Amino acid sequence: MSSALSYNESRNYSSAQIEMIQGVVGATADGRWGPSTVDAVERWQKDQGLSADGKVGPQTLVAMFVQARTADPGLWPVVNVGAWSGQSSLNNPNDDVAFCAAHGINRLYVVVNDHSTSRSARDFDTFTRSKIVTLSKVARDAGVEVHLMSWIMPHATYLRQAAEQLIPLVADTGARSLQWDAEEPWTQAVDPPSYEEAAQQVARELASLTVPMGVTGIGYTPADKFGPLAAVCKTLVPQCYATSGGSLKPESAVSSCVDRWRSKGFGGASPAWEIGLAAYRQEGIEGHTVASAMTASLDNARAYQFDSVVYWSLRQIRGSAEVTQVIGSIRNQG
DSSP, rough: HHHHHHHHHHTTTOHHHHHHHHHHHHHOSSSSOOHHHHHHHHHHHHTTTTTOOOOHHHHHHHHHHHHHHOOOOOOOOOOOOEEEEEEHHHHHHHHHHHHHHHHTEEEEEEEEOOOTTTOOOOOOSSSHHHHHHHHHHHHTTTTTTEEEEEEEEOOOOHHHHHHHHHHHHHHHTTSOOHHHHHHHHHOOSSSSSOOOHHHHHHHTTTTTTOOOOEEEETTTTTHHHHHHHTOOEEEEEEOOOOTTTSSSSSSTHHHHHHHHHTTTTTTTTSOOEEEEEEESSOOOOTTTOOHHHHHHHHHHHHHHOOEEEEEHHHHHTOOOHHHHHHHHGGGGGG
């Protein structure tokens, strides 16, 4: 009992999550852990044919949430559905924005460059500026929020040039936020300065930015390199990609990545969260159809009370009727 109680308290679930658990297991819904709630969890686990240890780990939490949501379909809905979009959207703005509007995608994350293969110091640049501005206007006119996403590297000249170009671009596009993609060009950069120094330069150079900054990265990004950048950003966007051939499972990808990021202290005490999900390689995930795999990832996000998701990518959403159907239904589910 004491070990289960200590474990459950260590999970740092919100009072709303605890009340949900208590409602499912038939305990008094007071939003606090106690022996009676642990006893009720054990009884529920026995009824479900599970190991009755009284512990509510990530997968148990999701199973309880799914049961609670069956009774209350409007419980903890996802209200913001985004998609990252690249050059295909810049070349086809009207069709891609119309697709978003028709399928419940209310946020468009416009990728402004592609530095994915860069490791050595280089100049900062973007795709054709006028196309970025045009796509953003078409989206705003259709009621789709615009956010900009740029790759990032830690070198001083690159960061100075990024600020010079992105601050006016954010203003001209009406973007609601600027998001950094801090993958290998950031974490595997050749001859970088200290990552603390680079992150502080980002904060200085972008101090006049009028919208919040966010940062995205893989779930197991190196903490010593990613952490300093996360500390100067408001929003964290872990890429919780459960795909065929990958190691992450739909039922636990979000909890696995988020728990790790929280354990590393990324973003401080109370960052905002958006959850990155995969719209690609959803076929062939063991034990799942495309729809059930995507729904399992969504339920994992909802069980943590995350209300904003963003998919990689719009092009891949458009390439699959099954993926499109799932995404089109998300914001209609309560």
